[in-house]
Amino acid sequence: MCGIVGYVGERVAGARPLEVVMGGLARLEYRGYDSAGVALVTGDGLVTAKKAGKLVNLSGLLEDAPLPLATAGIGHTRWATHGAPNDLNAHPHLSEDGRVAVIHNGIIENFVVLRAELVAAGVHLASETDTEVVAHLLGAAYDELGDLTSAMQQVARRLQGTFTLLAVHADAPDVVVGTRHDSPLVVGLGDGENFLGSDVAAFIAYTREAMELGQDEIVTLTPESVSVIDFDGNAVEPHRYTVDWDASAAQKGGFSSFMDKEIHDQPQAIADTLLGRTDLSGHLVLDEIRVDEAVLRQVDKIIVIACGTAAYAGQVAKYAIEHWCRIPVEVELAHEFRYRDPVVNAKTLVVAVSQSGETMDTLMAVRHAREQGATVLAIVNTHGSTIPRESDAVLYTHAGPEVAVASTKAFLAQITAAYLLGLYLAQLRGTKFPDEIAELLDDLREIPAKVQTVLDGADHVRDVARAMKDAPSVIFLGRHVGYPVAMEGALKLKEIAYLHAEGFAAGELKHGPIALIEPGQPVFVIVPSPRGRDVLHSKVVSNIQEIRARGARTLVIAEEGDEDVLPFADEVFFVPQTATLLAPLVSVVPLQLFALELATAKGLDVDQPRNLAKSVTVE
Ligand code: F6R
Secondary structure, three states: OOEEEEEEEOOOOEOHHHHHHHHHHHHHHHHOOOEEEEEEEEOOEEEEEEEEOOHHHHHHHHHHOOOOOEOEEEEEEEOOOOOOOOOOOOOOEEOOOOOEEEEEEEEEOOHHHHHHHHHHOOOOOOOOOOHHHHHHHHHHHHHHHOOHHHHHHHHHOOOOEEEEEEEEEOOOOOOEEEEEEOOOOEEEEOOOEEEEEOOHHHOOOOOOEEEEOOOOEEEEEOOOOEEEEEOOOOEOOOOEEEOOOOHHHHOOOOOOOHHHHHHHOHHHHHHHHHOOOEOOOOOEOOOOOOOOHHHHHHOOEEEEEEOHHHHHHHHHHHHHHHHHHOOOEEEEEHHHHHHOOOOOOOOEEEEEEEOOOOOHHHHHHHHHHHHOOOEEEEEEOOOOOHHHHOOOEEEEOOOOOOOOOOOOHHHHHHHHHHHHHHHHHHHHHOOOOHHHHHHHHHHHHOHHHHHHHHHHOOHHHHHHHHHOOOOOEEEEEEOOOHHHHHHHHHHHHHHHHOOEEEEEEHHHHHHOHHHHOOOOOEEEEEOOOOOOOHHHHHHHHHHHHHHHHOOOEEEEEEEOOOHHHHHHOOEEEEEOOOOHHHOHHHHOHHHHHHHHHHHHHOOOOOOOOOOOOOOOOOO
């Protein structure tokens, strides 16, 4: 979950390596912010600077004690695994002679054995990290082999666990070497300079030309060249691609936080995810899904695997896909899926949903599903990430880079992509007529404008959120597709406002949770459209009455024109009329805004909430 940047360029020593590395770290800080550090290769050897806490602390240190000009550099922002988040454990770590510097994302699982070996050989380890053993091993391997790439190859083969590693050596001023195993690393290709990053955001300000580094590969960067080998030393020809978003997409664009910007990006994220999905006759053509149609026709069960917000998107998908395609859909947290004994076979379609494409729990579940013979389709936002590479097919969401740790626009884009998948399967299997599919696609194309309407009318929800900043807990209720929306509303509040919040299926209330209702308890209720299923609607209205009768403060999200809720609502937030199955795309937006405003009113850092990281690359 740490952020990693590498740069080499300009043979004449200059300030650019530090500028590029610090700029990249600023864009990757969402990955971890326990400490930050840099190592630069100068004409006189290596220099490092590192500091506990957010990147701003390191910037302060560099202002007080500027580093010399350099030819190459590496930088790291940490999400602590081994050892407290202090200056000593911050990366980079150095070899005994101080001539090799290493940064690392992941966990070296055999580090205890390796550490013992080093200690027995008389090596002094300065930190508590698993990373430092790599620095010492690389130092020794370089002394033996005289070449950083060969040293990396020798050491990488000894490591177990997950790792992205970057290293520089004092004797190789124009070289940065990187490698990866179950952890991301991408290469940015420049003119007379080259870049490495945990994701393309690290170098998007400088180049959009990128290269994927595959599993168990080692990349060697000089200003003029990029060469890749595998762990056995065989040359590899990596896949190049052009990043289709620009640096401004990763900036705040005038909003006070990335989360606020990303909530406002949502109409575009949905529209972009829908773009180019039909042919001239209006048929859905999902080009990225290169699974044989015969295989998809035979599918008799779908299992959605995902974590957190992405799993709630999967739950929405379940309601839609089962209704449109008449295929049973199970939704399972990826970390649970892998460790039970799921019934999966060649007729199972496993759909892995992930914004980052790097979530280790989901990746491991993907591998497990494929081993069992299932076809795996990934719904992913980040190009070049690991999950789509390891899946049979991919349906990319086009939400653009999501920087705030709490997911918002990726959630709506995931739901949109899942609807596309459902309609595609319905078309393929003939469970919906073409005109029905066309009508649903038209409804979907109207959603961006509806989300915009919710955003434009957000003052009321913001006022209510500010007034509730001292509330001790909030409950969220929903039925049908409103149920995952309720859970997502609660998750947003937990993560960024540190407020106890729970989402329940409204029908479950009477089976226990209603005991939580006491006078003044705030309860959000997501009310389905009265035009869709009147039974569903009237059941939820009854639920509002039940909690109101027990003193709850009811905060109701209802469709415009739904007068039935008015007598029982302390506050109503109206959203535009939307087809029942598509409603989550609009009804979740007030909940996102509510959490954002309440957390802001509490003075919290909404983009980088405590204890979390954007990309969860540990199990
Ligand atoms: C919540 C949130 C997380 C992620 C989860 C999966 O706001 O962001 O719950 O949804 O960690 O991440 P991805 O989608 O990258 O696999």
